[in-house]
Amino acid sequence: MANRVWPKLVGIAAVITALQLPLFYHYNRLLGSSANAVDNITVSPAQEQAEQKEISALKQQYRFVTVSADGQYVAYLDSKNVLHVMDLASQQALCAANNPYTVQYVEWIEDERLFVGEEVQPGDLELKTVDVPSGVQTIVTRFEGLPADASFTKITFSTYTNDIYILINSGTSSSLYHIGTMSNVSLVPTGGRYIKNIAITQTGSKLYFEDYADGSFNVLSLDDQGTIRLIKRDAALVAVVGNTLYYGDINSQGLVTAVYRYNAATGASTLVKTLAAPTLAANIEVTDSGAVQVNAPT
Structure with a gap:
């Protein structure tokens, strides 16, 4: 949301210090440079099978096993x-980044x-980036004065506009932060x-x-004017591919039974797939072509 500047945080809100600001501008430029950076890397079926086996093995041993957008690299956190x-192809180590604080979240x-x-300490969280392959770490911002059990839940971003949204949850509350093109860190009003x-x-x-x-669980939208609209009640957010939303109807257990594609221009929804068995939204993947795949629980 490049043209929207949300109200600034005050008091306990996160700020970028004068020391961090030059580093953040450097980071912001790098995020923008990634807009068209994903290459289509072709691998043979045998190589793909070997890579999937390696990923499965890593998940058995390490936390935060995460594959890059092009499928070329895998990141994981060890016990230290x-x-x-x-x-993944060569199984060669590219870099290792030591983290002084407890890691809560990793995202490519x-x-x-x-x-x-x-987590620097309870109620005090820090967000940074790690460059690949150099391993250089850059502090983005710090969130202080949060509930003691607060943790990073989800980070989503657009490399086209440099907009970043950061969801931090505690057991009873949510805080949604926005970092825009001018590097402003702001708290997004979501009505509690x-x-x-x-x-x-x-x-x-x-x-x-x-x-x-x-x-009930509900899927909603927030536009660049700050307007919130309900898309569907009793539904789960499955994915956004390009500019298209995919959501799932859920049953009384909160499991997805069918996946729909939403047309933001018309407000209409189209059934994409009825699932053979109800499953968690986290286990559903939507490919770039819009095909729905159900993955084994991890």
Whole structure:
């Protein structure tokens, strides 16, 4: 949401210090440079099978096992709080980043760097990036004065506009932060909603999110004017591919039974797939072509 500057945080809100500001501008430029950085890397079926086997093995041993957007690299956190990045094809280590604080969250920014969210102490969180392959760490911002059990829940971003949304949840509350093109860190007004998931469109014009209210999970949108609209009640946010939202109808157990594609221009929804068995939204993947795949629970 490149043209929208949300009200600034005050008091306990996160700020970028004078020391961090030059580093953040450097980071912001790097995020923008990734806009068209994902390469289509072709691998043979045998190589793909070997890579999937390696990923499964890593998940058995390490936390935060995360594959880059192009499928070329995998990141994982070892028991000593060191973040490793490995080339999947060659299984060669690319870099290792020591983290002084407890890591709560790891997310790839295309295939060039990672977001890493850390807990400095209860109620005090720090967000940084780790460059690949150099391993250089850059502090983005710090969130202080949060509930003691607060943790990074989801980070979503647009490399086209440099918009970043950061969802931090505690047991009873949600805080949604926005970092815009001018590097302003602001708290997004969400009406006190408890938010479970967020996903931004590719061009950054709309944020979709899932909340829990009045006994039901709901999918909503937030536009660049700050307007919140209900998309579907009793639904789960599955994915945003490009600028298109995919959501799932859920049953009384909160499991997705069918996946729909939403047309933001008309407000109409189209059934994409009825699932053979109800499953968690986290186990559903939507490919770039819009095909729905159900993955085994991790």
